[in-house]
Amino acid sequence: MQSRMQLANQISDEEKLYRHNGVLYPRIMCPEDNLKALENFQAREDDVVLVAYPKCARGSDSVSQAPGDSPASRQHPRFLPGKENKVSWGSYFDHALAWEKKMDDPDVMIVTYEELKQDLSDGVRQISGFFGFGLTEAQVQQIADESTFSAMKQSAADSHGNMGNVIFRKGEVGDWRNHFTPEQSREMDDAFAKHLAGTRLGEKLNYRLHCQ
Incomplete structure (x- = not known):
């Protein structure tokens, strides 16, 4: 992470962004070689892939966050149709609708940040059950305690260096x-x-409760 930040200081603003298949990406956080490698990626049967829209707290496991509640929503044009071409990562709604099509896939579990925030222990039980892990209640509670936002933020200096406070902001719903x-x-x-209104994923995101 530190080497990437040093690189960011050495290149121009224009060089920090590039387009891949029409979508704008930040070169420092997402090198183009990574995206090209995905074109030939062959998943194994026992692979676990975590997928999330950037700065949303989303292949068999997917984490989503209500659009208005995402830290990225502070740069709200990326969430609005017609403006996604001007910001990194493309449209949140394109991302969400792609996973809406996977709602019935037995190899996909969609979990929302708001659900985990409300009851992290229950979230641990559901996720462990999805993967077929038999956890004791003591193990569930230990994992939940070590997976809270505050616990991860406290250890961010060790895991993410100076970027810890940038990546782990508040972790608050609303x-x-x-x-x-x-x-x-x-x-x-x-x-x-x-x-997303009227879709099953839209219902799961509970937009009215969290974003209105």
């Missing part, structure tokens, strides 16, 4: 209210209604 203007909030509501 913090979007401190960053969105009323107009931005309405834009997000309209975008969610257009793309």
Whole structure:
């Protein structure tokens, strides 16, 4: 991570971004060679792949976060149709709709950050059950205790160096209210209604509770 930050200081702003298949990516965090390697990636039967939209706390395991509640939503254009071409990682809604198609896939488990935040112990039980792990209640509680946001933030200096406080911000549900203007909030509501309202993933995200 430190070497990447040093590289960021050595290249121009224009060089920090590139397009791959029409989507804008940050070169420091996502080297193009990584994306090219995915084209020939062959998954093994016992592989576990964690997938998430960047800065959302989402192949067999997927973690999602309600769009308005994501730290990335502070840069809200990436969530709005027609503007995703101007920001890194592309459209949140394209990402979410791709996983909506996997809701019935027995090899895919979709977990939301809000669910884990509400009851982390139950989330550990569900995830361990999905993978066929038989955990004792003591093991469930130990994993839950060591997986809280505060616990991970405390150890961030060891795991992520100086980037720890950047990656682990607040971990709060509803913090979007401190960053969105009323107009931005309405834009997000309209975008969610257009793309995810009426879908099973949209229902699971519980947008009305967390983002309105």
